[in-house]
Amino acid sequence: MNRSDGGGKPEVLVIGGGATGAGVVRDLAMRGVAVTLAERGGLSAGATGRSHGVLHSGARYAESDPTGAAECIEENELLRDIAGACVADTGGLFVSLEGDDDDYFERKRDACREVGIDAEEVPVAAARQAVSGLSADVSRAMRVPDGVIYPSRLVAALAADARGHGATIRTHSPVTDIRVSDGAVTGATVDGEHVDADVVVNAAGAWAEGCAALAGVNVPMQPTKGVMVGVDYDGVGPVLNRARSPSDGDIAVPHAGRTVLGTTSVVVDDPDEYERGDEEVQRVIEECAAMVPAFRDAVVLDDYWGVRPLYAPGERRRAAATADEPGTGEARGISREFTLLDHGADGVAGFYSIVGGKLTTHRVMAETVADRVCDRLGVDGDGRTGETPLEAADDPERLDRLVTAFDARSPADADIVGGVALEE
Ligand SMILES: Cc1cc2nc3c(=O)[nH]c(=O)nc-3n(C[C@H](O)[C@H](O)[C@H](O)COP(=O)(O)OP(=O)(O)OC[C@H]3O[C@@H](n4cnc5c(N)ncnc54)[C@H](O)[C@@H]3O)c2cc1C
Incomplete structure (x- = not known):
């Protein structure tokens, strides 16, 4: 009773x-x-306190997970109304680089529109105004309503x-x-x-x-760790995403005195005890530098690690089977x-x-x-x-x-x- x-x-x-x-x-x-x-x-x-803190519009997942993307845009709009200074309306930008898959860019844009995410392709020149130091290799850009959560x-x-x-x-x-x-x-x-x-x-x-x-x-x-790297660079206006399947080093998040680069996704056995290797930090910087080359030489102010709370009935064995060694399986x-x-x-x-x-x-x-x-x-x-x-x-x-x-x-x-x- x-x-x-x-x-x-x-x-x-x-x-x-x-x-x-x-x-x-x-x-x-x-x-x-x-x-x-x-x-x-x-x-x-x-x-929660160890994430990128992106207020996702859902664009990141639109083509792979339309249900999750629709949920994101609904919550994104609602949080802007109720959460005041807990969020910042920075906007977001997806960029394609020379050699990236054009079909992917278009699939993402169309998938966004399908679920009600206001995604608009913009001239590369407009993207350059929003992000100083944007790579000369950027070939296409799309504006989305991403933001930042504190x-x-x-x-x-x-x-x-x-x-x-x-x-x-x-x-x-x-x-x-x-x-x-x-x-x-x-x-x-x-x-x-x-x-x-x-x-x-x-x-x-x-x-x-x-x-x-x-x-x-x-x-x-199936917890997966990811590292974020704060660099001394304040030229990024909107949240900057690479238009490709979510991968290492494809997000740069604007903050007050720094830009937060992220991230990796690596299976860990224990959410408290895991390796925090410099190699992952360097990989994130290097990958993000494909979008903004100046990240490569920016002073690293801090790095921090978080562990995703991923539920995985049946996934654990699969991830372990694809891992080179226990605890290192990719789990995106x-x-x-x-x-x-x-x-x-x-x-x-x-x-x-x-x-x-x-x-x-x-x-x-x-x-x-x-x-x-x-x-x-x-x-x-x-x-x-x-x-x-x-x-x-x-x-x-x-x-x-x-x-x-x-x-x-x-x-x-x-x-x-x-x-x-x-x-x-
Ligand atoms: C690298 C990374 C990047 C991410 N980026 C984003 C992003 O940009 N945008 C986004 O929307 N999401 C992002 N996420 C996902 C998001 O951070 C999480 O899904 C979300 O914050 C999880 O919140 P939670 O409250 O469920 O879990 P948590 O924030 O992990 O909270 C669980 C809490 O339980 C406590 N706890 C554990 N055991 C006990 C116990 N025995 N007794 C009492 N307390 C206990 C822990 O201390 C912890 O504070 C990211 C995650 C990671 C790891």
Whole structure:
């Protein structure tokens, strides 16, 4: 029996303080559900704070994954409305170089239009105005509505909003056990303390497999690492993409005092322990320099690594089989779309895992989870997260204070977020 049957308010525990977990907590709290977020580090300590931070228009995936692309453009437009200074409207540009596949460029442009992404081929001269130092080899260019997300601010705003609606946010609070009784979840151990819960949501990203195992459930993940490299170059206006199948070193993201180059995608066995090799850093710089040769000689300001939370039932064996050695398999083919797993089917009712997806689509992922949790708890009402602006969205200084308060500073936007040291 859960507390909803016994008259008390049902309790939900969400594990993981990335964009997905913080999004779930915000959505549930706005629907009046009692919810606690437990994050083992500071907020956005995982992939969320260690990504490119591109607010995808969906153009990157339009020809290979139209469903995912349609989801991106919908969420992209919605985040521009609700997320204020957590995002920047930089625009995006896809460029083809001499020798690149012209058919691919056209397929991408047509696929974008099919799913409602406003993609427009522009003269190369216009592209040169938007990106200084663009290679002489650029032969075609296409404008798309990409943008940039500042993930620390986004997650801090989500958490502040949730807290304003009654949620409890616990940082530096690892979940080390999940209790199950009579085929249903009953609680968890959070930072050494027993916490009762009628529902537990596993939003632990690349760590979801380990978290699910705490409840005796198998969630096969195929984490892949990627490196981003910050270089001292401020001539890039829009997010710059190479018009080819997603590959190493094909994105350059404009920031305040630097350009962030990315990335690689290499299978890792353990999302905490993996090699961070200089060879990958150099590969990214070299590949991006095909678009802007000056990247090659720009001063490297920083590099940081993230691990994608890719769900891969059946993929792990395939990736391992194609790897030259364990842990080095290429894994770009694995779906970036998200999956909600209801572990009632595994004998643990009230336990859910949300895996895969993107930073750009965190809100719809969260809404999908919240819908399911509310069904289980008998809570009426639709999600309103898509139409309600985030707390402090239009106040960058306040956002940055929230980042500090939730210990959400992360490498992806360290140059943007002021890090005002005042606690809220
Ligand atoms: C290299 C790279 C580049 C990317 N670029 C982009 C991009 O440009 N645009 C885009 O939209 N997406 C991008 N992504 C994908 C995006 O970053 C992720 O899909 C998204 O951020 C995942 O968010 P999450 O909340 O699901 O996971 P995470 O952010 O990883 O959060 C999971 C959290 O769970 C916590 N946790 C783990 N175990 C426990 C435990 N036992 N107890 C408590 N807490 C725990 C972790 O500390 C972590 O903070 C990129 C990803 C990578 C790796």
